[in-house]
Amino acid sequence: MSELPPCPDRELMLELSETRRRFHRTPELSWTEYLTTARLCQELEALGYSIEWGEALYRQPPGNPPDSDTDRAAWQRAERTLGANNRYLSGMRGNRTGLVATLEGNGPGRVFGFRFDIDALPINESLDAGHEPAARGFASEHAGIMHACGHDGHLTIGLGLARRLAARRERWGGRVHLFFQPAEEVAGGGAVFAGLPQLAEVERFLTLHLGILDRYRIVFDATWIAARIYDVVFRGRASHAGNAPQDGRNALLAACQAVQGLYALPRHSGGMSRVNVGRFRSDNAQNVIADEVRLRYEVRGADNAICDFMAAAAEQVLDGAARMNAVTWERSVFAEFSSYPNSRDLAESVAATARALGLPEALLQDSFLVSASEDAGFLIQRVREQGGQATHLILGSPVGGGHHSPTFDFDEELLGWGVLLFESLVLDKP
Ligand SMILES: [Zn+2]
Ligand SMILES: [Zn+2]
Structure with a gap:
């Protein structure tokens, strides 16, 4: 050295x-x-x-x-x-x-x-x-x-x-x-x-x-x-997990599928990228179909364009997971690094x-x-x-x-x- x-x-x-x-x-x-x-x-x-x-x-x-x-x-x-x-x-x-x-x-x-x-x-x-x-x-x-x-x-x-x-x-x-x-x-x-x-x-x-x-x-x-950090909330509908699971809309399942999808995002040949889910929270009883989940994730890219590509791909994943489970979702920016x-x-x-x-x-x-x-x-x-x-x-x-x-x-x-x-x-x- x-x-x-x-x-x-x-x-x-x-x-x-x-x-x-x-x-x-x-x-x-x-x-x-x-x-x-x-x-x-x-x-x-x-x-x-x-x-x-x-x-x-x-x-x-x-x-x-x-x-x-x-x-x-x-x-x-x-x-x-x-x-x-x-x-x-x-x-x-x-x-x-x-x-x-x-x-x-x-x-x-x-x-x-x-x-x-x-x-x-x-x-x-x-x-x-x-x-x-x-x-x-x-x-x-x-x-x-x-x-x-x-x-x-x-x-x-x-x-x-x-x-x-x-x-x-x-x-x-x-x-x-x-x-x-x-x-x-x-x-x-x-x-x-x-x-x-x-x-x-x-x-x-x-x-x-x-x-x-x-x-x-x-x-x-x-x-x-570059990095973009987001807070996400999935909202579904609660119901009895034994009596009436068909009436629920499972926000927890949607969020879990979203996390899997985020880590499997395709990458960009233009440079390195990263994705991470750092926070995941759902307070719920074991016999209730979960109606709300919050998570925070980040994507990064070697430059702003690659980071934007990752952010857009992540949005598709979140949207797809929500649709699969008939729940709604919202995303807000927690922080951004240019x-x-x-x-x-x-x-x-x-x-x-x-x-x-x-x-x-x-x-x-x-x-x-x-x-x-x-x-x-x-x-x-x-x-x-x-x-x-x-x-x-x-x-x-x-x-x-x-x-x-x-x-x-x-x-x-x-x-x-x-x-x-x-x-x-x-x-x-x-
Ligand atoms: Zn530091
Ligand atoms: Zn520092």
Whole structure:
């Protein structure tokens, strides 16, 4: 395995490591990033950024917020820490989390946009001595919640970049928007942020993910597969299973046949695809023909077209299963992840910047298709459709027990490299 050289700026590394560990201790679930958003707002405003946060960013409430108990617990925790009258917190009612921070450079220049996702996962962090956050005393202090995907690192790179750009304002022109996006893990924040007016003027858009590859590698053009996640309900008619089965309309049988059919979907030669049923629920007595079943499934595809093909084929299966059993069915979108190709020009200029910074050739990789989904695709699509350039990077490192596991971790040296890479792109005036 090629090794990552240590980030040459040790002072920067110390500061980033402290920031990352501070945020790692206080993870928050998707749509409840109250404390995280408030802390980011406070520091960015102090650095001289103009910020827009919370309610100002939303035209409608988030579509897939957590249950009210989970939300209340997160809000109360934030209130205890920040005080009930905190102005940042009071601007985030109704799960309207996240912020955009904007800074003007010195004179004319390009408009850059950088996106950092900030949410964590419902996972109990490992306290095993082999897990670095536990061994070094910065494991999660929020029971049952963990930064197990590296988004604490992403937001740290965002803050590190913000500090550097504010301190070197005479060395760059144009404008920089830093998008601290909530709710990536449930695919919700990306679609909201793609509609922001700040994004509409972005000419160069970059985002990144830490880890992913489980080895040291910097990828300049990473694409993620598309995904569509649906909730389905089958409705039939209840009847006595012994006395009058002929009067029932069996929603449970329809749903079971639908699940079998989903896993047997034909595939597309254009690229990889996936299907999975992750939830299935029917509360019913053993002597009643079941009249209601709910399930949640997802389809994925290497690009949006393949994903759409899978979604349409799945719809046929659900419809067929319902017809076979004379029941009705309805489907609603739970979440969507778009996949959109990156700009080659921008990927190549990031690669040139990485070489200029002295990152070894053996670590550099041009492109990679990730078998997972990322809602930054919506922002990339928006920027490219308006004529801008956009790309998604991977800063790869070994990832402990893997993404979304209780022992996930990454190499903090990547934080320093991430800041230097993004900063150089802005300082390098064309
Ligand atoms: Zn994740
Ligand atoms: Zn992630």
